[in-house]
Amino acid sequence: MVLAVTLCLIWIVVNLFIILPKRLSREENLFLFLTCSITIMISLLIPAKRMYFGDHGFNYSVEGTIAFLFNRNVIFPVLTLISINLVQDKGLWKKSLTFAASFLVFILFCKLEEKHTIVTSISTLILSVYFICYYILMLFLLKVFQLLGLKRQSGDE
Amino acid sequence: MPKDTAFNSNELFILISGIIAYVIIFLLPKRFTRQQTVTMLLIGIFISAFFDNTVCINPFNYYSVNDTPFVDFWDMLSFVMFGPFAYLFVYFYTGIGKNRSTYFFYISVWALISMFAEALAWHVGVYHYKNGYQLFFSLPIYLIVLTVTMVYYHIFIRR
Numbered sequence: 001m002v003l004a005v006t007l008c009l010i011w012i013v014v015n016l017f018i019i020l021p022k023r024l025s026r027e028e029n030l031f032l033f034l035t036c037s038i039t040i041m042i043s044l045l046i047p048a049k050r051m052y053f054g055d056h057g058f059n060y061s062v063e064g065t066i067a068f069l070f071n072r073n074v075i076f077p078v079l080t081l082i083s084i085n086l087v088q089d090k091g092l093w094k095k096s097l098t099f100a101a102s103f104l105v106f107i108l109f110c111k112l113e114e115k116h117t118i119v120t121s122i123s124t125l126i127l128s129v130y131f132i133c134y135y136i137l138m139l140f141l142l143k144v145f146q147l148l149g150l151k152r153q154s155g156d157e
Numbered sequence: 158m159p160k161d162t163a164f165n166s167n168e169l170f171i172l173i174s175g176i177i178a179y180v181i182i183f184l185l186p187k188r189f190t191r192q193q194t195v196t197m198l199l200i201g202i203f204i205s206a207f208f209d210n211t212v213c214i215n216p217f218n219y220y221s222v223n224d225t226p227f228v229d230f231w232d233m234l235s236f237v238m239f240g241p242f243a244y245l246f247v248y249f250y251t252g253i254g255k256n257r258s259t260y261f262f263y264i265s266v267w268a269l270i271s272m273f274a275e276a277l278a279w280h281v282g283v284y285h286y287k288n289g290y291q292l293f294f295s296l297p298i299y300l301i302v303l304t305v306t307m308v309y310y311h312i313f314i315r316r
Contacts, residue, residue, distance in 0.1 A: 027192055027313060034199040038236075041210050045228050052214040053226050062216050069211060148191040 002116060006067040006075070013078045023088035024142075029081055031145050036080040036138055040072055043130070048119040067116045076117075079105065084138060099135070106131050167223055167282035168231055174274075175238035182241050188251055193314060197247055198240040200309060204302050205239035212298075219290035223283060235283060242271075246303065247310045260307055268299040 022029065045052075051060050051068065060068075083102035087095050110117050110127055118127075182194075189197070209232065212219050223231045246267055253259065275295055278284055286292075 027196065030309075030313070031192070031196055031199065034196070034203045038199070038203055038206055041206050042233075045210075049227065052210075054215045054218075060215060065214075065216055073207065145192060145195065148195065151191065 002067045002113075003063045006070045006116070010070055010074050013075050013082070017078050017082050020082055020085065022085045024085055027149075028142065028145060029085075032081055032084060032138065032142055033077050035141050036077045036134075037073055039134065039137065040076050043134070044072060044118070047122060051119045064116060068119070071113065071117050075109075080138060083135075084142065087139075102135070103128070103131055165282070167278075170278060170281040170283055171223075171231060171235050171238050175234065178238065178241035178245070182244055185248060188248060189314070194244065196313070197244040197309075200243040200306060201240040202236050204243070205236045208298065209236070217288075219286065219288055219294070221285045221287065243306050243309075246306055247314060250307070250310060251314065264300065264303045264307060267303050268296060271299040271303075272296060 024032070048068070049055075051065070079102070083098060086098040087102075089095065089098070107124060107127055110122070111124070114121060122130075187194075209222050210228075211217070213221055222235060223229065225232075250260075250263055253263070272292065272295065275284065276292055279286065279292065
């Protein structure tokens with residue numbers, strides 16, 4: 001059941017990414033996908049420890065593990081790509097709306113699918129702080145990556 | 158059998174191979190933009206982090222990395238050590254003459270090089286195989302990973 005739901009979610013999220021307008025180049029999108037995937041994998045090392053290395057009384061089915069892996073390596077990174085692409089739009093209210101919607105989706109997803117996203121129960125406050133830090137880090141790294149491209153262009157001129 | 162957590166062959170292997178790989182990248186004539194270089198390093202790091210956080214965990218649990226069952230500093234450093242892998246793969250590919258079948262032989266040779274490097278890493282204690290896992294099982298993983306990296310080259314570099 002959980003795997004079926006996750007696969008449907010993947011289909012929706014990936015298609016949303018295809019449909020929605022993209023403000024970032026292909027290189028920037030790839031960079032963002034790689035950095036957010038690595039960040040998420042490292043962030044989950046502690047909360048998902050029980051699942052990763054086994055714990056008495058904490059049984060995980062293969063189906064549940066695959067759903068967790070899809071959430072970790074596809075759904076969260078692609079949702080980040082969608083959000084960061086949309087947040088590049090001009091206008092403060094658009095940026096605020098995108099951030100608020102992304103925040104809401106993140107918290108709801110982690111809370112509703114807790115066992116297959118963050119594995120261990122984490123308070124909403126800590127999740128909120130994590131999301132804000134994660135989002136700022138992604139925007140910062142993207143800016144640095146864009147500056148690398150600009151430096152190259154100005155060097156060519 | 159308890160593993161040795163002191164600084165020894167596996168940590169030394171990670172340090173030396175990582176430093177050598179990054180020095181090679183630094184010394185080679187530049188062929189790519191800074192953005193492309195960063196992306197290729199990230200591809201290598203991502204691949205290593207992805208497989209070590211997927212094949213190593215329950216219910217698969219086919220191998221463990223370094224001395225502790227959980228991810229520690231040296232495991233993280235081993236992810237970084239893999240960074241130059243994708244860069245060097247693409248770098249040398251851009252420097253050779255190509256025909257329709259070049260990619261096939263190029264990927265095959267790199268898969269064998271990767272197997273040899275993994276055998277070396279296993280020998281010094283970076284990898285500890287479990288649950289019947291054998292070195293040979295990594296071959297399809299390398300073939301897929303190298304093919305994906307080749308797709309990256311065709312989409313992002315060649316155009």
